[in-house]
Amino acid sequence: MKNTNNITEFFLLGLSQDEQLEKVCFVLFLFFYITIVLGNLLIIVTIKSSDHLRSPMYFFLRYLSFVDICYSSVTAPKLISDFLVDRKSISFEGCIVQLFLVHLLGGTEIFILTVMAYDRYIAICKPLHYTTIMNKQRCSWMMVASWAGGFLHSIVQTLLTTQLDFCGPNVIDHFFCDVLPLLKLSCSDTYAVGIIVVANSGMISLISFIVLVVSYLVILVTLRTHSSKGRLKALSTCASHITVVTIFFGPCIFIYLRPSTTFPEDKMVAVFYTIFTPMLNPLIYTLRNEEVKNAMRKLYSRKLNLGGK
Secondary structure, eight states, X not given: OXXXXXXXXXXXXXXXXXXXXXXXXXHHHHHHHHHHHHHHHHHHHHHHHOTTOOSHHHHHHHHHXXXXXXXXXXXXXXXXXXXXXXXXXXXXXXXHHHHHHHHHHHHHHXXXXXXXXXXXXXXXXXXXXXXXXXXXHHHHHHHHHXXXXXXXXXXXXXXXXXXXXXXXOOEESSSSOOHHHHHHHBOSOOHHHHHHHIIIIIHHHHHHHHHHHHHHHHHHHHGXXXXXXXXXXXXXXXHHHHHHHHHHHHHHHHHHSSSSOOOTTHHHHHHIIIIIHHHHHHHHHHHTOHHHHHHHHHHHHHHHHHHHO
């Protein structure tokens, strides 16, 4: 890990420098983080304990919830604790580790969402071949590929960043360590690195988003031949996925699909894909999914019965 200029730590400006506002943000984001952990844990426990939620869609949803907990945990606890201190510092090594984990988990989430769209496409457009195509082994390999894709994406970003020279300025105008704010601090020639970041993060986000949009358009066209009941059920599931995709991919494309420049609004936009999406996923997937809601009711009833004995 390169650190030729003896930069031992960075200082994060965070979301605000107003002390009163920071106290409000502390309570608000603590609530958000607790909601993320409990909501996604509830989905994991519900899917694992229910015999009716064994389809590939729920297999992927369980892992999406796990990734969401990990993803938010990389940034949220640090952000929350920084609301209570004046000196928002992070070590050089800690900064690099945070950058790696943010892109590992963010990249993995992108690929899982893409796989989930493929699963819905097969289920709706090729229902007779669904169980053959989306068998247990193939689903497992898709999940491994999602993690591998996230790792390759992240390791490229991380290795490029560790090769940069930092000549003194070490104040990051963000609430976590990311590539673009670090490029702004570097005294190296960052043009080539900036292009690679756009090609890596930006194009992965854009291409995945286009694939997702096209797959859902094909699904919507196919649904015209289904019965009204089947159409409503499929539309409900797809609407959940489209909502998640829009909230997650929109900010990612805005941040990464542009030259290596930063704007003051970037850190507020980043809140959407690091905090809001992991928090909204459980609500979106449960409120619009009768099978999950029924499984949760059964799980709750089971706990009550066990507690009453």
